[in-house]
Amino acid sequence: MLDGILRTHQISTLIFAFLVLLIAWLNGVMTRRLEKYPRAKTFPFVSILIPARNEARNLEACLNGLLNQDYPAYEVLVLDDHSSDATPQILAQFSARDSRLRVLQGLDIPDGWLGKHWACHQLAQVAQGEWLLFADADTVFHPQTVSDAVAAVEEEQADFLTAVPHEQMVTLGERLLVPYFLISALSFIPVFLSRWIKLPVFTFTIGQFIFVRAQAYWLIGGHQAVRDNAVDDLALGKRAVAMGLRWRIVDGRNRITCRMYHSFREAWQGFSKNMFAAFGYNVAVYLFIWLWSAVLFLEPLVVLIGAGLGWSSPYFRVDLALLHWMVVLFIWGLAYYRLRMPVGWALLYPVVFLLALIVAGNSFWLTLRGQAEWKGRKVLRPKIRWI
Numbered sequence: 001m002l003d004g005i006l007r008t009h010q011i012s013t014l015i016f017a018f019l020v021l022l023i024a025w026l027n028g029v030m031t032r033r034l035e036k037y038p039r040a041k042t043f044p045f046v047s048i049l050i051p052a053r054n055e056a057r058n059l060e061a062c063l064n065g066l067l068n069q070d071y072p073a074y075e076v077l078v079l080d081d082h083s084s085d086a087t088p089q090i091l092a093q094f095s096a097r098d099s100r101l102r103v104l105q106g107l108d109i110p111d112g113w114l115g116k117h118w119a120c121h122q123l124a125q126v127a128q129g130e131w132l133l134f135a136d137a138d139t140v141f142h143p144q145t146v147s148d149a150v151a152a153v154e155e156e157q158a159d160f161l162t163a164v165p166h167e168q169m170v171t172l173g174e175r176l177l178v179p180y181f182l183i184s185a186l187s188f189i190p191v192f193l194s195r196w197i198k199l200p201v202f203t204f205t206i207g208q209f210i211f212v213r214a215q216a217y218w219l220i221g222g223h224q225a226v227r228d229n230a231v232d233d234l235a236l237g238k239r240a241v242a243m244g245l246r247w248r249i250v251d252g253r254n255r256i257t258c259r260m261y262h263s264f265r266e267a268w269q270g271f272s273k274n275m276f277a278a279f280g281y282n283v284a285v286y287l288f289i290w291l292w293s294a295v296l297f298l299e300p301l302v303v304l305i306g307a308g309l310g311w312s313s314p315y316f317r318v319d320l321a322l323l324h325w326m327v328v329l330f331i332w333g334l335a336y337y338r339l340r341m342p343v344g345w346a347l348l349y350p351v352v353f354l355l356a357l358i359v360a361g362n363s364f365w366l367t368l369r370g371q372a373e374w375k376g377r378k379v380l381r382p383k384i385r386w387i
Helices: 003-028 055-067 087-097 117-126 145-156 170-187 191-195 215-217 220-225 231-240 264-274 283-308 318-338 343-369
Strands: 048-053 072-081 103-106 131-135 139-141 161-162 209-213 247-251 256-258
Touching: 003 170, 003 191, 003 283, 003 318, 048 055, 048 117, 048 145, 055 072, 055 087, 055 139, 055 161, 055 191, 072 117, 072 264, 103 117, 117 231, 131 139, 131 145, 131 215, 139 191, 145 161, 145 209, 145 247, 161 231, 170 318, 170 343, 191 247, 191 256, 209 215, 220 231, 231 247, 247 256, 247 264, 283 318, 283 343, 318 343
Parallel strands: 048 072, 048 131, 072 103, 161 247
Antiparallel strands: 131 209, 139 256, 161 209
């Protein structure tokens, strides 16, 4: 039996690699661009909600973008979540110049809540809009972003819209750590199927842009329903689909820019906080996915290097390994193209993947020990599921 498995393993893995490439391609070509929708016929009031904790380096660009939207009916609410930098001063300057900006002071976090989730909950409670747009303070919006989002939900008749932003990566550390987690989500999850198959597993919600009908937000329980989940964006999208709401994802790269992290260290801490959480804290699933990913991406390279060193095996053919490696390069090259990075970075994929694997291990270890933290706050220790 084992001999039979080994003899078919390489073919099976190659077929799976082609499937991943197909998913990545279809996700790209079937995800509509945010700016391509016809202009909206109605203009419901929109509340743009920004939680901000020590965001002085990002706020000016973020607020300039938000307060220069061409949309006729909106407000901007920013909650200062006990910042210790110049965030309060920047908010005071902007609010004095533009009455559409309201600044809230965050209340102390209740037991059982994560900080950002509590901030979003407070913002939603005072928002006046028919639609709520949750965004991060490190996002920069094109002046037509809100107009395009309203047009998109109108044509799609959607209750919940998320957008893939352009992820800006400047330092070498960012370029080594950030891409894989975007590549894996948009290559392994066939989000294009969500248009026809209403299953939460086909969703991937991005917290940098969540545009949701206020009524729908409260129907799914809002942030209170995911108050202790480190990946609240993913959880909210899944809840929306599970409750029968219309969820859509669009390509927002020409309308939204985001720089999630500014260094290797920040990216390391950020992904270590939420990587295990993205798998629902399920140990068996987590280990299987990462082990299978290692086989998918690293096995052909190992076989080729081994062949070059004179090693051979009846179970591994060099020609199949070469074809497998080429498919993997296409997967990564396509992803880098969509990230607007040189496709030549695909040749470095083994380094990028191994770093991601180390981050995944660190996320698992920190979560088990209850030591994960973000922005000076401990992340609540979740309930771990072993199977």
